[in-house]
Amino acid sequence: MKRTPIVELSDCVLCELCTDLCPKVFVINTNDYVQVMELDTYPEPEVDEVIKNCPADCITWEEQP
Ligand code: SF4
Numbered sequence: 429m430k431r432t433p434i435v436e437l438s439d440c441v442l443c444e445l446c447t448d449l450c451p452k453v454f455v456i457n458t459n460d461y462v463q464v465m466e467l468d469t470y471p472e473p474e475v476d477e478v479i480k481n482c483p484a485d486c487i488t489w490e491e492q493p
Contacts (some may be wrong), residue, residue, distance in 0.1 A: 439486035
């Protein structure tokens with residue numbers, strides 16, 4: 429089971445907490461949106477910490493078989 433973080437962009441307030449805490453996974457792209465990097469595996473504890481602290485509560489895990 430692959431788990432990928434997903435950002436609901438319509439709720440994101442661009443506070444940049446995710447890009448500060450976990451820059452390997454979350455970046456601000458050239459359109460000024462948060463983008464999740466394509467990785468084979470994601471550092472779950474770090475992403476969970478970001479999910480817990482995101483002020484807009486707009487990051488979730490998506491599970492793929
Ligand atoms: S922490 Fe949440 S609200 Fe802040 S930039 Fe990241 S996704 Fe957007």
